Amino acid sequence: MQNCDLTVKIGKMIFKNPVIVSSGTFGFGEEFEDFFDLNQLGAIISKGISLSPMKGNPPPRIFETEGGIINSIGLQNPGFQEFIKNKLPYYKNLKTHLIINFFGNTQKEYIELARRFDSVSGISGLEMNISCPNIKKGGIVFGTDPQMAYRLVREVRKATKLTLIVKLSPNVTDIALMAKSAEDGGADAVSLVNTFRAMAVNIHTRKPELGNIIGGLSGPAIKPIALRMVWEVSQAVKIPIIGIGGIMNVEDAIEFILVGASAIQIGTANLVNPRTGIEVIQGINKYLVRNKIDSIQKFIGTFG
Amino acid sequence: MPLQTDGIVVKNERIKSLYFLLGIYCPSIANQIKPGQFIMLKTSDNHSPLLRRPFSIYKNFTNNHPDKRKRDCLFILYKKAGKGTQKMTTFKKEKRISLIGPLGNGFTLPHLPSSTPILLLGGGVGIVPLFPLVEVFKGRKLFVFIGGKTKEDILCVEDFKKYNANISIATEDGSLGFKGTVVDLFLSSKETFQNKEIPYIFSCGPVGMLKELATRLKSKNLNCQVSLEARMGCGFGACWGCVVKTNHPKTPYQRVCKEGPVFNLKDIVWK
Numbered sequence: 001m002q003n004c005d006l007t008v009k010i011g012k013m014i015f016k017n018p019v020i021v022s023s024g025t026f027g028f029g030e031e032f033e034d035f036f037d038l039n040q041l042g043a044i045i046s047k048g049i050s051l052s053p054m055k056g057n058p059p060p061r062i063f064e065t066e067g068g069i070i071n072s073i074g075l076q077n078p079g080f081q082e083f084i085k086n087k088l089p090y091y092k093n094l095k096t097h098l099i100i101n102f103f104g105n106t107q108k109e110y111i112e113l114a115r116r117f118d119s120v121s122g123i124s125g126l127e128m129n130i131s132c133p134n135i136k137k138g139g140i141v142f143g144t145d146p147q148m149a150y151r152l153v154r155e156v157r158k159a160t161k162l163t164l165i166v167k168l169s170p171n172v173t174d175i176a177l178m179a180k181s182a183e184d185g186g187a188d189a190v191s192l193v194n195t196f197r198a199m200a201v202n203i204h205t206r207k208p209e210l211g212n213i214i215g216g217l218s219g220p221a222i223k224p225i226a227l228r229m230v231w232e233v234s235q236a237v238k239i240p241i242i243g244i245g246g247i248m249n250v251e252d253a254i255e256f257i258l259v260g261a262s263a264i265q266i267g268t269a270n271l272v273n274p275r276t277g278i279e280v281i282q283g284i285n286k287y288l289v290r291n292k293i294d295s296i297q298k299f300i301g302t303f304g
Numbered sequence: 305m306p307l308q309t310d311g312i313v314v315k316n317e318r319i320k321s322l323y324f325l326l327g328i329y330c331p332s333i334a335n336q337i338k339p340g341q342f343i344m345l346k347t348s349d350n351h352s353p354l355l356r357r358p359f360s361i362y363k364n365f366t367n368n369h370p371d372k373r374k375r376d377c378l379f380i381l382y383k384k385a386g387k388g389t390q391k392m393t394t395f396k397k398e399k400r401i402s403l404i405g406p407l408g409n410g411f412t413l414p415h416l417p418s419s420t421p422i423l424l425l426g427g428g429v430g431i432v433p434l435f436p437l438v439e440v441f442k443g444r445k446l447f448v449f450i451g452g453k454t455k456e457d458i459l460c461v462e463d464f465k466k467y468n469a470n471i472s473i474a475t476e477d478g479s480l481g482f483k484g485t486v487v488d489l490f491l492s493s494k495e496t497f498q499n500k501e502i503p504y505i506f507s508c509g510p511v512g513m514l515k516e517l518a519t520r521l522k523s524k525n526l527n528c529q530v531s532l533e534a535r536m537g538c539g540f541g542a543c544w545g546c547v548v549k550t551n552h553p554k555t556p557y558q559r560v561c562k563e564g565p566v567f568n569l570k571d572i573v574w575k
Contacts, residue, residue, distance in 0.1 A: 027542035031562075034305050056557050062537045062545035067351050069537065073544050076557060220351050248351070271538040272346070272355060274308055274404070 004288040005295040006281070008042070008262050010240045011163030011188030013097060013125050015042040015263060018296060019253070019281045022244060022267035023048055023101035023127065023167075024073065028087045029094070035274040040281060042263060043097035046087075048129050050102070051109050053079035058211035063200045068219030068246075069268060070198045072212040075103065080116060088122060097124035099165065105135045107152055111159045118160040125163035128156060130182075131171075131194045143169035143194075146181040153185025165242065168192040168233075170222075175229045176236035183237045191242035191265065192233060193226045219268040220246045227255055234260025234301060248276065250283025257284075257296070258303040306407050306540055307332055313399040314377055316392075321456040322384045323429070324393060325362075331376035333405045334364045339413075339436035340531055340566045343380070343405035344539035347388040356404065357388040358536050358561070360433035360508075381432045381459065407539055408565045411506060411529055413440055420504055421445040423496055424469075425517070427486055427509025428457050433531050433565075434506055435460055438467045446470060447496050447503065451486025451513070455479040470495070487516045502526060507569070515574045528569040534560035549573040 006017035023045040029038055038044065056076025063070045078087065091098045100123055104110040110128065117123055130143035130152065142152050153166055166182040168175060170193035179190045195216025200209040226245020233241055243261030247253050248269045256264050269276040284296070293299050315327030328334075333343060344356035359380040369375045382389050395401065416422075422441045424434040431450050438446065446469040452458045453476050464471050473481030474489040482489045486509070491497050505528040507517060514530055521528060537545035541562035550558045550571045558564065 025538075025543060027544075031538075031540050031542040035308050053554075055555070056544065056547070058549070059547050059557075060535055061547060062535055062543070064353060064355050064535075067354060069354065071537070071543070071545060076544050076547075078555075219354060268354075271543055273402075274538075274540075 002289060004285050004293065005297070006284060008240075008296065010165070010242070010262060011125060013043075013163045015097065017042040017281050017284070018257065018261075018263035019277050019284070020045060020099070020242065020263055020265045021270060021277055022265040023129070024071075025267040025270045028090065030090055032270070032274055036278045039095040041096045041277050042281075043099050043124065044091075044094070045099045045101050045127055045265070046083075047077050048075050048101045048103050049077050049080055049083050049113070050075065050104060051080050051113055053077065053082060060209060060211050061215075063209040063215070065198075065200060065217065066221065068217050068221035069271075070200060070210060070215040070217050071195065072210045072215030074212060080113065084120060088120070092122055098122060099125040099127050101127045101129055101167070103129040103132045105132065107134070107136070107155060110152060110156050114156045114159040114164075118162055123162065125165060125188075126160060127165040127167050127191060128153070129167050129194070131167070131169040141169060141171070143178060144172050146177050149178055150181040150185045153182050153187050157186035163188045165189045165191050167194055169194050170225065170229055171197050176232045179233040179237050179241075183239050187239060189240040189242060189262075190233065190237065191244055193222070193229055193245050196222055196225070218246070220248055222246045223252060227259060230256055230261050231259040231303070247280070248272075250280050250287065253280045253284060254287060257300055260301040260303070262300050306405055308402070308404045309333065310400050311378075311403050313395050313397055313401060315379075315397065316395045319381070319459070323459060324382055324384065325379060326382060326392065326395065327377055327379045328401065328403070329377050330403060331367060333403060334376050334378040335366050337361045337364050337378060337406035338410040339440060340411035340433060341406040341408045342433075342539075342565065343378070343403050344407060344536070345380075345392075346402040347391040353387045353391070355537065356539060358407075358533075358539055360531065360565075361406070362432045362435055364436075381429065383429045404540060407561060409563065411437060411531070411566050414504065414527075416504055418444065419501065421447055421496065421501060423447045423449070423490075423503040423505045425449045425451075425486060425490055425505060425507040425509070427451045427513040428453070429459065430507075430509030430513075430531070431460050433508050435463055437506055438464065438469060442467065447493075448472070449474070449486050449490050449493075451475070451489070451509065453477065485513065485516065487513060487520060491520055505529070507531075511574075514569070514572075518569050518572065518574060521569065529566050530569045530572070531565045532560050532567060532572075533565070536561055549575075
């Protein structure tokens with residue numbers, strides 16, 4: 001089987017293939033090393049890191065729905081210092097890109113984190129999670145206000161030279177507008193979508209299924225919406241798009257690439273089939289060979 | 305080291321009421337899984353249901369077991385309760401299924417003086433993960449307390465009888481044995497709880513039962529390991545969905561699939 005050129009360039013990063021594993025679904029990587037060679041992946045995105053450690057939400061933290069899961073993990077993470085000391089060393093042995101997902105409660109926290117990560121070696125890029133409430137502005141989620149998002153990206157951009165990907169929230173009226181705000185702010189790329197706000201109720205106990213009542217829906221159920229959003233954003237921005245949302249296999253991945261995603265993230269699928277990432281990489285190669293396309297660059301966004 | 309692998313169904317039969325025995329030929333997992341560990345089983349060939357389901361190991365046979373039919377096989381005992389287990393009741397012999405395992409920390413096997421009695425306290429399907437411990441503690445004084453809502457929920461009695469264990473049964477409706485909870489039965493036992501020879505306890509069962517056990521044992525100097533159940537996402541430590549609250553100073557939320565499923569009863573913070 002000949003190998004197609006699956007190389008993708010985003011910001012300063014050159015990915016050997018467009019398959020990335022999503023934040024929060026891949027732990028810090030170690031949990032997957034028994035299942036396959038992590039170095040084959042295009043990139044690994046870390047669990048979201050905040051300045052201070054976060055305990056996370058009380059259980060129950062997950063609930064299975066038809067073709068999906070609602071999660072309310074609550075961004076549990078060891079915090080910046082602990083991450084650098086105890087988690088980062090593991091990645092030094094890996095030969096795939098490490099992208100750090102990060103978030104804050106205020107614009108200042110985002111900037112400080114970006115500034116700190118900028119001088120840490122071994123990090124290829126940053127993915128900024130803007131689906132967080134701005135506690136200085138009454139809890140309005142950064143990613144739902146175009147002006148706030150634009151300002152945030154602009155200020156964070158100044159704080160780091162690393163490739164900056166902005167992860168968009170789909171809980172908005174116009175995601176293309178949010179993507180444009182991120183682009184105008186100086187993002188190297190946008191990744192979409194994060195999870196959809198959702199809930200479930202137990203009719204026997206008459207209580208919410210999640211400890212936090214509301215969580216984020218992911219998995220096959222959201223794919224049609226995520227795909228539509230990626231396409232809309234591809235019409236609105238020039239920067240690369242990383243597609244996320246219910247990708248379970250190579251066919252799903254190819255749909256996203258066709259509508260304009262330069263790379264894709266595998267999330268929920270990792271929980272069910274840890275080998276999904278590898279299978280998708282091999283599948284994309286097979287598909288391109290079968291269709292006599294020698295480079296993925298000639299294939300991205302060729303829908304319609 | 306956990307792996308993702310396929311197994312072949314060798315047996316799938318109803319034991320009683322809602323309880324079934326599933327036998328799977330899977331050499332890689334059967335030969336390394338330890339008492340208290342579990343597997344994550346894909347119950348459908350599609351996304352319905354989506355997530356794998358966790359099952360504690362009930363019995364496993366290595367590649368040199370005298371009975372050739374059992375060699376390299378592992379067995380789980382499941383209750384038909386929801387979408388996943390409903391699907392499992394339709395598995396036929398020869399069916400190929402996907403497993404991830406062995407998972408979890410398993411029971412810690414402490415060095416104990418030979419006179420220390422071992423106590424297994426199980427509620428409902430919780431008695432199942434305790435069963436592998438009888439082989440480990442063979443030759444010791446063994447007390448087994450089996451509880452359930454009704455006599456239809458009392459499991460593994462014949463299994464334990466083969467090991468010369470001291471068996472006590474409790475049903476909430478009194479249809480078999482002592483009428484009441486298995487914790488009540490244990491606490492009234494002159495041979496164990498009220499004996500000066502302090503037993504080492506292993507327990508598994510519904511949250512209500514474990515919470516009651518924790519409360520009643522609080523003031524006593526008794527060692528007790530519990531195997532917990534939790535709704536799981538991945539089952540191998542990546543998603544942090546299955547946590548339980550503990551008195552750990554830095555990370556109170558511990559993963560039932562990774563730091564557990566076995567914990568010291570004293571370390572759990574109950575709601």
